[in-house]
Amino acid sequence: MIAQLETPSANSTLSLPYPVAGLVQVFTSKKRIFFTSVIAQALRIAGQGTPVLVVQFLKGGIRQGQERPIQLGQNLDWIRCDVPRCIDTPHLDLAEGEALQKLWQYTQKIVSAGKYSLVVLDELSLAINFGLIPETEVLEFLAQRPAHVDIILTGTEMPKSLLDVADQITEIRRSHRP
Secondary structure, three states: OOOOOOOOOOOOOOOOOOOOOOOEEEEEOOOOOOHHHHHHHHHHHHHOOOOEEEEEOOOOOOOOOOOOOEEEOOOEEEEEOOOOOOOOOOOOOHHHHHHHHHHHHHHHHHHHOOOOOEEEEEOHHHHHHOOOOOHHHHHHHHHHOOOOOEEEEEOOOOOHHHHHHOOEEEEOOOOOOO
16 A cells, blocks of 8 residues: 655645744854845745845835835845935934834834744844944844744844844854965
8 A cells, every 4th residue: 555645835834743933143243244144044045935024224225114125036025224325323313213213113013923934134233232223122022022933133243132142143254365
């Protein structure tokens, strides 16, 4: 007697008999050279059918706020701060500060809804170090996110409190060999 196995479709969800806890990953470097590794991971996971959100807190200039996300394929949404420039200073005008806070509030809301399984928070450490997003809010956000959501934090000079809650820390260093 031959048993017939049903082949799952490519878009079916995997049903496990136990919950899989999401991880907090940190990618950091003295130079801002980690985004390629992170976006490759996000694209790979989205390509496998998992919903992914990439949020760039300090990048602007292309009208890509939460009302106009870029969609890469069916499973990767990419949003930026809706400001006319890239933020490279803690000194923001009123409109820029409001746009950054709006993006942070939106990020917290959408993550808590559980729509995405992987969320990349790009250059969040710089936003914290500039005093634009409170470190305590980020820690609370990480603690209260849905259990299945993986979070990737990126940035230079990652606060120790975030390193302490991370499940994995990747420090990228350049090496120059003659």
